[in-house]
Amino acid sequence: MSHLLEVKNLDVKFDTDEGRITAVENISLSVDQGEVLGIVGESGSGKSVTAKSIMKLNPGNTSYNEDAEIILDNENILQFTSKQDLKKIRGGKVSMIFQEPMASFAPAIKIGAQMVEQLLIHKNINKDEAKSISINMLKRVGIADAEKRFNQYAFELSGGMRQRAMIAMALSTMPKLLLADEPTTALDVTIQAQVINLIKDIIKEYQMGVIFITHDLGVIAQVADHVAVMYLGSVVEKGPVNEILKNPKHPYTKGLLQALPDINNLDAPLSPIPGNIPSPLDRPTGCVFRTRCPHHNPEGKDGKIEMKLIEVEPGHWVDQCGIQCGQNG
Amino acid sequence: MGDNLISVNNVSVNFDYQENFISKKQKIHAVNNINIKIKKGSFFGLVGESGSGKTTLGRAILGANNISSGNVIFHDDERDYDLTNMNKQDLKEYRKKAQLIFQDPYAALSPRMTVRDIIAEPLEVMKITNSRQETDERVRDIAAKCRLNIEHLRRFPHAFSGGQRQRISIARALVSNPKFIVADESVAALDVSIQADILNLLKQLQTELNLTYLFISHDLSVVAHVCDIVAVMYLGHIVEMGPSRELFKNPKHSYTKALLSSIPSIDPEKRSEAIELKGEIPSALNPPPGCVFRTRCPNPGVDCKGGEITMGLTEVEPGHWVDQCCVL
Ligand SMILES: Nc1ncnc2c1ncn2[C@@H]1O[C@H](COP(=O)(O)OP(=O)(O)OP(=O)(O)O)[C@@H](O)[C@H]1O
Ligand SMILES: Nc1ncnc2c1ncn2[C@@H]1O[C@H](COP(=O)(O)OP(=O)(O)OP(=O)(O)O)[C@@H](O)[C@H]1O
């Protein structure tokens, strides 16, 4: 069966004053209809850049490698150049909930007007219908006084409300693929629980595929079917969510789990992964994690082992050096 | 007052709201009759529903929001500042002493300034340093403390990811050597490892630089780990407040209980045992009379339903305060 979305061997590079930055290297991912793929990873690991590539939203200084493919519905998005084609994906087949809530609402246009405009571009409906769909969606994401909020500007809403309005806007066009970049980060837990249930319901109802980016492993545990762990532009481990969280193999995945504050054990110190993420300008050769790793695999330390995902259990993939490294610690 | 840095006395903040030019003016009751004392050197946590007024309260304490009634006193070593009654000179001094780390690192950083200039700006605006060299030294010093590389200083913020930007805003907030910091969702955008790192950093800076924090967060596990005192807000009211261990071990208010139960479990097989809160958060335009939580309370008492009761905190254990009607 073909996947709804398939990303194959994607590199994303940015040209900057200081040189060429590799933000994403050799990533392969897939999402099926009705499935949620979670992406976790350190700040700067390339999660947003990956998601934006799927809508070709990265800025002008971006370059993609020639043999990369992003196949959505049997079409390679990376080949799209015309406005017409891009319109089909942006807000049509694909919707994105952005990490930066202010960025997706124009400050001088009322929230409702923006929702209606987007619906009119992508759906064959009239203004009144668009308005009622929008208000319904605002209600579904738990916004009180939806009719009033419809007439307000983004800056007039609290952070969490703004986030929910954005989720409503992204879902209102019923895309085939939803890219959710930290969609519940600004929400308090009770509303987060509601929004997660809402997103799950809608995925089921419309058989949407979802890429769900978050740094909250608890949220990943509750929403995702599969998860990919990213570090410095590379996927170091991926597989079914249960498998990854209960049986992590890569030292980076293990480190992430150990850094989680545990509400049941307040005396445990918060243990960050030691060291700093290197600048993407001097990305380590070999295993990207080797400047911070516990080095249980001595050859990995010298950067002699090339990165390559190996299947260790059905569907559970781990970087080849990381397998040995993780076994010993 | 000796060991308190800040006293918030009966503070309310309202905003005007008008749907359009002909409709009548309404009031948004963002913050209602709040009383808190923030001890010197404490890590004071503020949690609660989205839209419950946390940011508004934080901004009021910083003197960045109008206070509709009540007052906020900042007890400095030599003198008190009454935020509802400050002249320009006072306000200028107060700005050096109380700083904000923003909720949204994207909106906060000017895209046309280099990171060095962003961090240096408060020093220049408040005329704290006397030469470019001194400014550079302080910028480099605080950048190093916040673990930013020197090479980062020449770049523009757009080239940084969310977590990196948050460290820039922390450095910017700390560069003027403030005594009081409002950290509004300052670690929400960060992945767990850097979050742990930044929290340890904030703790360490607290001792090193004698800081007092008001720490606003949605993440109860984080708050439980770093804060000594926690206040829980709902729809403009504090419904429960106490030493964090006591509060997390022994929550009394129905809303606090629901909050604690909603923390997503890291175990995928343990799908949520959350006490589900039905319905929508009422609007701050029309808060329900009586207990503001009663429209969503999973187990309201007979008295609560009618909305006849009056809200107000009562002390159930030393330092542990709960809204009075929920205790009865
Ligand atoms: N337009 C750009 N020009 C240059 N570098 C960029 C650009 N956009 C992103 N980068 C760099 O690419 C890398 C990946 O960034 P990205 O925003 O994808 O990280 P992320 O995983 O989403 O992090 P976070 O969790 O902080 O949001 C970072 O090092 C970032 O600085
Ligand atoms: N400048 C403003 N004008 C009008 N209403 C406002 C303004 N700022 C805040 N409000 C309203 O005041 C209430 C409290 O908002 P506030 O931003 O303080 O909530 P919060 O607890 O910080 O929420 P979040 O967790 O979502 O950030 C909300 O109803 C909000 O819509």
Ligand code: SF4
């Ligand atoms: S030993 Fe290998 S996998 Fe482990 S961290 Fe070092 S380089 Fe990476």
Ligand code: SF4
């Ligand atoms: S006062 Fe009544 S309605 Fe309010 S929280 Fe307590 S029990 Fe529930």
Ligand SMILES: [Mg+2]
């Ligand atoms: Mg991102």
Ligand SMILES: [Mg+2]
């Ligand atoms: Mg806020």
